[in-house]
Amino acid sequence: MPLTLTRRDILKFVGGSIAGIMVTPIPWKLLDDVSIWTQNGPWIPKVPRGALTTSFSTCALCPAGCGVQARCVNGIPYFLSGTRNHPVNNGTLCPSGVAAHHLAYHPLRLKTPVQVTRGNGTIEVRPVSLDDVLRKISVASGNSTGAKGSLALLDQRPGRTVSLFYRKQLARHDHGIYLVSPTDPILITQCLDEMAETPFGPVGYHLENVRTILSFAAPVLDGWGTPAQTSPMLRTRHSSEQNAVKVIQIDSRHSRSAQLADQWIPLKPKTEAALAFGIAHVIIRDGLYDKRVIGRRIPDFNIPGKHSYSDLIGRFTPDHTSELTGVSSDVIVSTAHSLVARGPSVAIGDGDSGGGPLGKEAEIAIWGLNILLGALESNGSIVQRREAPVPEGFSSKELSPVMGISAIPDHSIGLLLIDGSDPGDPLPWSLLERKLIPRQSLVVACSPTLTGLAQHAQYVVPTPAHLEALTDIPTIVSSATATFSISAPLLKRPEGMTDAIEIMAKVFETEGSMEDLLKQRTSAIFATRRGCVFKAGTGTTVPITELGSPDEFWTELTAGGMWTDDPIRSKPFFQFHFMGRAPDAYQRMLDAGEAVSPLDGPLTPEMLTVLPYGRRAEVGGAQLSPLMTKLYQESGLHRSSKVAVLNPATAKKFDLVHGEQGILATACGTQKVGIRVDAAVMPGVIEIAAGPEPIGQAGNEIVQEQNILELIDPDQALPWRAFRATLRKA
Amino acid sequence: MDKHLITRGVQRSPFWKFILWILPWGMLLGWGLYGAYLCLAEGLNQTNMDNRFAFGLWIYLDLTVIAFGAGAFFTGFLLYILKRHELKSVINSAVVLGLICYSGAIAVLMVDVGQPLRAWFTFWHPNVHSMLTEVTFCLTCYLTVLILEYAPIVLKNRQIRKIPSYLVFEFNLHKLMVVFAGVGAFLSFFHQGSLGGLYGVLRGRPFAFREELGIWPSTFFLFILSAMAAGPSFILLTTWLVEKLSRKRLVKHETLSYLGKLSGIMLTVYILFKSIDTLIWINSTSPSSGFPAFEYYDRAAFGTWVLFAEVVVFGLLPALLLLRKRFREHRGWLITSAVFVLAGVALNRFVLTIQTLALPTLVFDEFLSYLPSWQEVATFSLVIAYGVVLYSVSFRYLPLFPQERELAQSY
């Protein structure tokens, strides 16, 4: 019989098969997988897909210059780690370094040159053409050659090859000033030159054979030296190892170094000089120094009939020092003794990013202590080192001198150019501002982001961001020998970015290219055939002589390599003036020592003493990955500049409550802060970070960074380690 | 105006009065909806909950209203299964209250979870060892049951009952109510318990953690008991409230006092076991996990007074009052003790939800505080307003209190 299909049959068939499928796993499994894999909203970014590679470079965020290994996808770094065996960081990175590859995506990144106008609280930017900016500059520089004031260039990263270029150009200029941040090591070693009969030159530290470090508020365990130097100390902190390095931290602030040090000696703010004298007093009183050497080395140690170092020191008996510094006299004595007993010892007195410099006299006092401790003797831990060789035409006499801010008369600068590749050593704008000619000066900054000082400029020219730029890393102060490495770009720079050098070259009507400059430098170094080279790829170090050509050298350096100079054996004989060579030295040192701490200052009960602090590369927004909120906002590990920390007793006295908001006020302004109570903080003081700022962008408008340092009264600004302010409930 | 909708033979206030009463609640409802909308659209960053205080006002609300709503299953169980006919006069009201509490709780839960659209995963990949799974399954089933129990009441509306098909369906549905009562009782037993288990199993929170009896922590059973105590009191209180507001007699006093008695008995049993449980917890469970129990009450905010209030003031006291006929007969005492019972259960839920999270676990943890944001409060009040509106409407148009007509005549 013929087979006939009615519609009914078909329906039956379809219905049947559907029913059938329902009892098989197929539809359910399908639904299941769908439910699981359709769960990410389309607005959630998809992760990049592509070739995975590894490349090397050097971190330029801070003077340490750590080797960086970058894992890249499509050539874009997505994870950074330290280069294995690298002499500077030996495979480690600091938190800022770990997230450094985000800086190219900083929310305040500039795409074009802009004109900046500061409203109250916020900033408006107007895109302008590069030519406009250059025209403005040429007009202003025209003025600044004349009576209209001088041309100053603020170099935020001194010591680079390009810095030499700047100084050379400025030297040619009639009113050129080469300006650096007051915390810059160069200025601090200048103090030593002031003491030395003949210039001492660059200073280096030989920490390998140190057993005791006496740190005067220097962040020795938190960014002062290189990771390779500090990691061993940190690793053995709580171990019972005999020759483990002992760190004594003298600090008014409960800083990270104070927390990590083996001993923390809190002292009244701004009395470092007095304490240095006090310790020296004990050493001399108890004859714990090498009389033979001191006698020969120190002209002003004991001058009959004249105020001499010993007279000065004589005044700072432990008891008197104790009065001045608040450190108990037996601590002073025991410290002095252990420094000698547990030698070799070294006293470190650099300033720090947040607190700024200690002040010239304090520095000199500390150097004096070092000499007493024999740290500058031939087997000592403070060494004289050579600079990395420089190309022809960059010898020091061809360069304009390095100036600190205090050396510049007020209202004298007509044109201020800022090379704002900011290492996180802040320079309070208020200080800078009073050096400018009011209403007639022009400030132009070269910076990748609209952060830090760039926010105060009238014009900002965008430069390549970190890991987009080609730059060199000068020797870090803590290094015993000269080093040289290059931070080669890992990222392609976007359109419209100009290297600072090109702008400056145009200003000085000359030619200048970063690459050429660095090639000259490397050739110069290579030519000396000195030192050895670290190869990032293999993690090995070879003598430079093993490299065939400058180009090969260049290739190694641009691939995350590093050059290290040979140490110099012979240490020429030096004579030091313990008080410096200035005619009024005695009086100045005395005043510095006898200076009254702000803590004991005019007794107005509502006044507190503000102690700014801050980690290098975290103060100022320029080097903050957006992800750094993890550290200072999403966890309390690092404190942002919006948090004021007080001793519970102090908080109680001023009835301020943990977790509440407060208003911090000085004559120069106010700032809103969150109050935090911490039993470890010195009574009567407010510890507050000079950064980081929460990333300054609310929607489309840019919020002005409000750095605590802006509240400093410029008259009593330097050094700004401590200043008075009121803190009341918001 | 809406007379033809109102049950024959009962007096209801004029329509305009009714509107005046509903209006403010309606506004509250609107505000609540807005708050809930923000939480759904913008995410839970609208709330003041955080990683440390991951549960807040809402979970507290859920636990409390569900405890109060227990009246529905308990009364149903007693009426249809144990044939306690004195409860016939409040069963309808009880069902409406139950429906309000449960639907409200579930609505809030949907706002509370970060991904409401994935809520069905719980059915799809259930982790049968999780108390929350148990709760989810039971709640959804029981809500269905409540709707089925509510349907007949709706169909009894004067106009709707005129439609033969509805009435006939209602008639047959009502005949099968015993089944739903049974299922309801079964489900409620489990989810009330699981809600207690929710915290009892938190090994990481020794303040809440309790030893297991069988496969459930003791709180599982304590919650069932406390819910059974709270349910009748809640019905009692609402009925009394409605009588006051509508100025009518709705049920005989015997009914109320019977509810009171139920509450009293359950509460006594609950308090007994609660005390035993607390002693075991203080002396064994908590210390053995490294947490000296007294430390929980070190905090100014939550001193031992909390425990005292929970067990004695709002537990033992009302229990004793309700057990004595003399007090039950007296309206004032009856109502007061009912209020105390509810306060006690509410406090218990508060302690378990909020205090548990406020207390530190790690030695270096801080004692946390939490204040709900307005969006949370709004969503909370959404449930309250929704409840009042639904109840008012039901009371006006549906025969919630069968005795009302009779009592009206026996005046």
Next chain:
Amino acid sequence: MDQATVKQSRYGMAIDLDRCTGCGACLMACAVENNVSPGRPTVNERTGTTWMRVIEVQDGRAFPAAETAFIPMMCQQCEEETPCVSVCPQNAVEVDPETGIVGQIPQRCLGCRYCMTACPYHARYYNWWDPQWPEGMEKALNPDVAPRMRGVVEKCNFCHGRLHDARAKAAAKGSREINPTDYIPACVESCPVQAITFGDLNDEAADVARQAKSERAFRFLSRLGTEPKVYYLSGRSWVQRLADRELARSKKETVHG
């Protein structure tokens, strides 16, 4: 190879609190590795997302005697009665029997946050906001880890992406045993003072197994009986006493009495 013959590993960590300097490199590396998005301007310590969080603690003494320790706190990978696993209503939290790692399946999480209340270490984090990266930064995300969306819970999973890679590497060599040097979580890799040791606790030869047995080793809230696989080391008695409240109390009493 079939399941049976695969070595069953128990991955764990040992963190030396006497070394940790609270620098935060681990915290950052973790966030970078796992594509955790930057916090919103209003984010705070209680709404932020830090799978690895370093907590600063003091010994309670006042200025100037106060001593500080830093405690890196992340998912402690509990082995027994894992609190978060049993509570999740929809199996979004699971222990991988092969590695003993407590995993979180964000695609299946409905954001009830029950697991967060269950965790005594506060190691679980909820996405209160949708993740947001500055323009262009999504190109620099880790290709091995999918970003999570708003309304789900996430936590440390010992860098599952890296485990995945290590397995792939092993598979390429035709083995199922992964090479220990191929699998190192981001925090371990980035610690400047090598305070964190990671490895298979079942492997007697592994450093982590040895350190876990040292007399300096302790675990937080171990009396809860959840057998966390993250060990902490310290020679300082006051730090060891932070392990649980009973201990902390014993100290107080000796001080007072």
Next chain:
Amino acid sequence: MLPWVYEFRWDLGHIIFLGVFYSVVILIAFTLVRALIRAIRDFKNHRVDHIMWQATFEDLPTPVRACRHELSGEVANRTCPNEFDCRECRTHELFLRKNPASPGGTTPRASGEEQLFGLSFPLDRYYDRGHTWVQPDKDGTVKVGLNDLGARLIGSVENVQLPVIGSRLEVHGTAWHVTRGGADTRILSPIEGTVVEVGGPGKGWYLKVRPEGMETAVRHLLRGAEIKPWLTRELERLQFALSADGVGMSLADGGVPVEDLPKSSPKTDWDAVWGEMFLEA
């Protein structure tokens, strides 16, 4: 959830838990379906009217539901369990057998006027609780009309909807509707049968109905001595119903209701009163 869904494990926990869950779901669904089926069946068997009356009856206050034998004083206190339908009532039979003189068993006289409280209640017919009467005719049909009290309650109605000829009436199903102003009610059919002719207020009767088997058809209706005690209660109820809504209208002159109550007191909520008296919920 289901065996082949990811994460399903064949362990005891899953099987017990999901087993219980599914059984609960099935039970609920099953019960629901059962109710539906029953409802449909009832429709098929034309039990709608009966069920509607049953539902109404359950909602009636207890005193109203008093058994006829309570009215006649044969029993102290008995509430009717079968919705005033004595046709299958065993108790009713027992009463009749025990006491042949029971008024419930009597047949109405051929003719005769009867005045009760000034209302005419002729004893030649049967009365239903819904204030209707049934008067058998020779031709085997019956007349159905409103009793005097019913008539006065309704007064001169505006609108009466009578059933079409040939339609079927159930006992205590709806016989016809009356509306007046805001008030409306349905009049309960006292008897079961087919409508053969329709009258109206004017005619003195409303419907002619052909019942099956006269004897059983009227068994449940009140008669003779039963009427007075019932009427007494009804008048009490009326009095209360009227006083309830506060207008304070009372039955006029010495308890004899006036001809047209609604007219005499327009303020009264007649909808409520009707509902009360004509046993509507």
